[in-house]
Amino acid sequence: MRAAWYDRQGPAREVLQVGELPDRWPGEGEVRVRVAVSGIHVGDLGKRQGWWGSTMSFPRVVPHGDGAGVIDAVGFGVDPSRIGERVWVYLAQSYRPFGTAAEHTVVPARHAVPLPADVPYEQAAGLGIPGITAHRAILADGPVTGQRVLVTGALGAVGRAALAVARRGGAIVVATVRTPDQVEHALAAGAHHAVDTADGDVAARILEYTGGEPVDRVAELAFDANLATNLEILRVGGVIATYATGAAEPRIPYWPLGFKNITVRFLSNDDFPESANEAAATELTAALVAGDLRYPISARLPLAEIAQAHELVEHGQTRGRVVLDV
Secondary structure, three states, rough: OOOEEEEEOHHHHHHOEEEEEOOOOOOOOEEEEEEEEEOOOOOHHHHHOOOOOOOOOOOOEEOOOOOOEEEEEEEEEEEHHHHHOEEOOOOOOOOOOOOOEEEEEEEEEEEEEEEOOOOOHHHHHHHHHHHHHHHHHHOOOOOOOOOOOEEEEOOHHHHHHHHHHHHHHOOEEEEEOHHHHHHHHHHOOOOOOOEHHHHHHHHHHHHHHHOOOEEEEEEEOOOOHHHHHHHHHEEEEEEEEOOOOOOOOOOOOOHHHHOOEEEEOOOHHHHHOHHHHHHHHHHHHHHHHHHHOOOEEEEEEHHHHHHHHHHHHHHOOOOOEEEOOO
């Protein structure tokens, strides 16, 4: 099969290779997916670059955890009727060496989610890592019906999914974006209200949209930078569910957090409970079908240009998702 891989960590153009690898076949409880589109997420870049102290657990890695395509083979214990089924896959390269940047990927059957025919592959191909992270950020601490939820970085990959999940869950959703021109895009993506951080006084403007009522839950992109704002806007017993930070070792204002009984939930997609993954997969697919979640696709490149695709994501040179047509 044609595939991309790396045998050592480093910059994209130095370590990524494209060529032929042996075909793979599913084992017990697994399915093989003929990949149509492979998604790229910052986590894929981190594994390849060695960010966050990550190392290679396998001598060779075919990157990318997310993708979409058609099941073309099943292992023992999997219903053969699944052959020919359109699916999106997640965690393809989580604790496994062979991800979706290849003509075929093999995943546990439950990680291949049925994809209705009217949903384009490119919409689902990058859904797993950001979408499931967003679902966990919004719902890990219970339903949000009638609650006030803040989604920071709302136009990012996780942010867009968080807007959809929170709104579909019955929350009053406030988004933060970087610039005034992004406000209308956040509203179109599902936020009831949106605040740009460029104009300052962010906490006051968020509370203005909530009628002065404190926020119940925050899906947080920048834990370190936004901690002071979150302390100001959160209710007693509120939740910060965070999946990223600028500073790796930020200072924590222990007593202010303690006095408000704030829960800080740290999220890393590789190790969510399987029940949470499956609940997220069901809800995210429904959001795609309903049109409540849509990702702008800013670049589609062939597998041979994977290094360029990684660079586009790494340097933030696009305003939408970058995918590989496999």
